Amino acid sequence: MYAEERQQAILAKARAHGRVDVVGLAEELAVTTETIRRDLTVLERAGVVRRVHGGAIPVERLGFEPGVAARDAVMTAEKERIAKAALAELPEEGSVIIDAGTTTGRLIEILPVDRELTVIVNAPAFAAQLATRSNLTVLMLGGRIRGRTMAAVDDWALAPLSQLCVDVAFVATNGVSVGRGLTTPDITEAAVKRAMIGAARRTVLLADHSKVGNDCMARFGGLADVDLFITDTGLDEETAGEFGDAGIRVMRT
Numbered sequence: 001m002y003a004e005e006r007q008q009a010i011l012a013k014a015r016a017h018g019r020v021d022v023v024g025l026a027e028e029l030a031v032t033t034e035t036i037r038r039d040l041t042v043l044e045r046a047g048v049v050r051r052v053h054g055g056a057i058p059v060e061r062l063g064f065e066p067g068v069a070a071r072d073a074v075m076t077a078e079k080e081r082i083a084k085a086a087l088a089e090l091p092e093e094g095s096v097i098i099d100a101g102t103t104t105g106r107l108i109e110i111l112p113v114d115r116e117l118t119v120i121v122n123a124p125a126f127a128a129q130l131a132t133r134s135n136l137t138v139l140m141l142g143g144r145i146r147g148r149t150m151a152a153v154d155d156w157a158l159a160p161l162s163q164l165c166v167d168v169a170f171v172a173t174n175g176v177s178v179g180r181g182l183t184t185p186d187i188t189e190a191a192v193k194r195a196m197i198g199a200a201r202r203t204v205l206l207a208d209h210s211k212v213g214n215d216c217m218a219r220f221g222g223l224a225d226v227d228l229f230i231t232d233t234g235l236d237e238e239t240a241g242e243f244g245d246a247g248i249r250v251m252r253t
Helices: 003-017 022-029 033-045 068-072 076-089 102-109 124-130 155-161 187-199 237-245
Strands: 049-052 055-058 094-098 117-121 136-140 144-146 151-153 166-171 175-177 181-184 200-206 218-221 228-231 250-252
Touching: 003 022, 003 033, 003 055, 022 033, 022 055, 033 049, 033 055, 076 102, 076 166, 076 200, 076 228, 094 102, 102 124, 102 166, 102 200, 117 124, 124 136, 144 187, 151 155, 151 187, 155 187, 166 187, 181 187, 187 200, 187 218, 237 250
Parallel strands: 094 117, 094 166, 117 136, 166 200, 200 228, 228 250
Antiparallel strands: 049 055, 144 151, 175 181, 181 218
16 A cells, blocks of 8 residues: 555544544554554644544544645645546536635636636635636635635625526535535635525536545535536545435546
8 A cells, every 4th residue: 555545544534433543553554653653744734634642633523624735735636637527517608606625726727728718716816827818707706815715705705696697616615425415614615605506507516535424514505406526536436326326426537
């Protein structure tokens, strides 16, 4: 098992059980405790676990939300594949909403140059990236900027969304599960995501497999609100089937 595979297995176990301990992981994965401690250090630097005495706890259990830089450094290959698959869901011409997030950010980077699109964003960095593109009309939602996610929230973002009807919303999430649907840690950000879904004819969820099974505090949608869930092959077929049985179409890339 490669180090990245082992670290993802450790993270999955931590999220499933709420905590992992160094000795137990070393025995289960047939490596030394020093190797496990290094793995936990890598995961902590990525902002997905917090070290505690003898082990680690996933940040979701602490009510802690990793910042953009920490989230952007993990699952990079998976996020790029998800973004490339999402290109097929763009209209030939028309309007789209692209939610703030590190996976949606990959889509921003590869938007085609040969389509006339109106792109609505709630991340100032996304607006700055796209503003000089002659084939795009870029609309930036206003509001308070959350420092942790760099997303615009509150009434100045919600009011314009209530007046829009766009072709596709590309939405990010911190958690998605069959039982609880789409969740995120912050209630103001959940409100904006909910309004994005309401403003769109179709909703495409972009999330890597590490988000699956997470239930954060604020719910912003059910599986029935999503037309397509694009994720990576780290999501096992059995779980993908459970989402399918719940009525959501899943694409693993």
